[in-house]
């Protein structure tokens with residue numbers, strides 16, 4: 001990206017992941033300013049990367065940054081943002097999934113551009129997948145080195161991806177349950193886990209390596225007719241697995257939409 005100074009208000013988990021991903025190999029060297037509140041994390045980043053410095057307070061982050069990244073929790077967001085003075089034309093990147101741009105704009109109360117993003121922790125290893133809204137060339141350029149970027153053309157599409165991103169816990173939950181079942185049947189948990197993690201990981205790579213193949217085709221390709229995989233999915237479907245998945249997605253989407261409307 002162009003070397004715009006990036007300022008982070010909120011130096012938590014996701015800020016650390018983004019900073020580590022951006023500065024990991026020394027190829028990209030944006031100057032980065034982080035807010036001081038999370039003392040040990042901010043100090044760790046500043047000690048690890050010469051491009052990172054700690055601001056005296058949140059306002060100093062805003063004053064010195066061209067792009068202000070809001071990486072605070074929704075519960076404190078309004079109080080934190082309303083206290084800050086932004087410059088006309090400043091770029092604001094909000095990671096606060098639960099607050100839409102209109103509400104955030106009212107809190108900022110200045111003529112800034114607002115882009116929302118949902119980076120995931122894998123950005124630290126540059127294997128992230130980041131949804132952004134609205135499409136924005138500078139923000140795309142910021143996140144592209146950190147993995148896949150998906151630009152949502154509408155807020156509705158962005159909210160759908162926010163809801164889908166909540167499948168992370170269920171992915172591990174599915175693994176957890178299947179490992180639990182295997183170990184109840186007598187396989188050592190460590191072996192059950194190693195087996196299933198390798199299986200899921202290979203399936204993920206297969207889907208990623210065949211973007212043109214439909215998922216239905218992949219399912220058929222990996223399910224011998226009348227075989228065990230076909231039986232597994234059939235029982236999953238008929239016993240309510242798909243219905244539960246859709247209900248879970250619907251309920252999370254409803255929450256995302258409700259939160260956004262404040």
Ligand SMILES: NC(=O)c1ccc[n+]([C@@H]2O[C@H](COP(=O)([O-])OP(=O)(O)OC[C@H]3O[C@@H](n4cnc5c(N)ncnc54)[C@H](OP(=O)(O)O)[C@@H]3O)[C@@H](O)[C@H]2O)c1
Nearest residue numbers: 010011012013014037038071072073074095096097119121
């Ligand atoms: N983690 C993710 O994977 C992820 C992904 C996408 C979006 N997000 C969003 O990003 C935001 C941050 O998430 P997170 O997981 O990084 O949370 P987090 O680890 O709790 O980080 C939030 C940070 O904000 C700091 N903070 C609290 N009050 C502050 C204030 N007045 N001024 C400056 N900093 C303050 C906290 O400091 P203290 O610890 O001292 O309270 C903490 O370090 C949330 O809105 C979340 O929804 C997170």
